[in-house]
Amino acid sequence: MTSNTKEVATEFLPLLRVYTDGSVERLIGSPLVPPTLDDPATGVSSKDISITSDVSARLYLPKLTDDIYYEKIPILLYFHGGGFSIESAFSFFHHRYVNLLVSQARVVAVSVEFRLSPEHPLPAAYEDSWAALQWVSSHSIGENSDKEPWLINHGDFDRVYICGDSTGANIAHNIVMRAGAEPLHGGVKILGAILCHPFFWGSIPIRSESSIGHQQNMMCRIWKFVYPSAPHGIDNPMINPFAPGAPSLSGLGCSRLLVCIVDNNPPRERKRNSLL
Template identity: 65%
Template sequence: MASNTKTIASELLPILRVYQDGTVERFIDSPFVPTSTEDPSTGVSSKDTTISPLVSARLYLPKLSPTTHQKKLPVLVYYHGGGFCIGSAFSSLAQNYMNSLVSQAKVIAVSVEYRLAPEHHLPAAYEDSWTALQWVASHSLEDTINKDPWLIENGDFDRIYLGGDSAGANIAHNMAIRAGKECLFGGVKILGAFLSHPYFWGSDPIGSEPILGHEGNLLYRMWTLGYPSAPGAIDHPMINPFARDAPSLSGIGCSRLLVCVAEKDELRERGVRYAEAVRESGWGGELELFEVEGEGHCFHVMNPGTESAKKMVNRLASFLQ
């Protein structure tokens, strides 16, 4: 009698399991939800769009009052978290979070759906994220096809922001570094970026990070799963901005930067060190480090109704305004 049991190839518990036939079972993803026209609690409208054969996005538009309808709005290109292997722009977690942020900040948001590992190893997510950023920038050109009317009619391309949480903050950092080297369509410049609880790691523990078991750490293993062929492994510049061959942080391609950390987050000290390193690099922009006490990793996305989460979203909204 044949067995229906599939053979496990690898596991990253409690997050996912990979089978030898190539299928992936994810354990902690939140369900997909549809878009909405004027969300009942925030008034934010959302819709999905295809950017390229590999990349899509969910767009958000705040409810426009008569006084704001004539004004162009900042544009936020947002990258969700999930360690490069879970999460989605179409999930209920992302939808609730973006509705809240867009409502308060009065921005148009483009929440990017990038390809996930291990089905699509890095740097796929980075390439998708750059494709989405270039697509947004292309709306500043008159002769671009595949334009979105929300961006054309309401977007201010002198006020483009990047933002992300966890792995999404890592992506936002790397997009800002790339934008400092390469031109965006229309000569568009990124005004600012927020990095919430950024996912950075490396072979050497820093601060109070434990030395024993460092290589067995979930954060270490997640990168290895996502980018098994990474030159430099866990010290690849995209995961370790302090690596010897990492590009200078003075080249970050924006003029405003908000780095957010949480007191009980395992990634806190890397975030603080990153902010210090940017300051020491000679980068000429305006930087703020914002910490919320008593909270853990991405608390504002996981538990959006708490007072701490509201404080966090308020800070992000004021930065984008």
């Protein structure tokens, strides 16, 4: 008699379980929801598009009232959180959040669907996110016939912002650092970045961080799981911007930076460091 029970290869609780056949079962995360045209609560419209064979996105456009119909409005590139391994730009949680954000901030938003670990370990999510930023920037130049009309008709390429929450904020930070060293299509510049409780860590405790189990806590375990080949491990500059040899934060490729922190969130000290 053959059993249909799959054998577990490894698990990273409470996030996911990996089976010996290579399949991944994600144990938490909100359900996927479709885009909406003229959302009844906010008036925001959304649609899904492909950027490359690996990267897609959900685009959002606020209700075009008379006062902004012919006005160019800011562009927001958004990266979702979820430990680099769960959640989605198409999930209920992030769709609802970005929908409300677009309604209140009156921006054109591009919420990026990057590849997840462990099927695609880091740096895949970073490369996908950079490709999405370059795709947005490419709309500032060249012929418009094959370009996304919501960006062409309504986006202001002098007001491009990057935003993310948790590990999405980590992605936003690293994308803005890269934009400080590499040019974007059309010479587009990032005006500002918003990091909402960004995911940072390092091997040496700082301030109130406990030295007991410091390198075995969830932050460290997530990083080792999603980026097992990271040079210098938990002191890779992508997770520890203050590690020895990390690029200077003076090289940030934006002129404005907002960091939001939560006092009872474990890596709060490192977030405070990013404000210094």
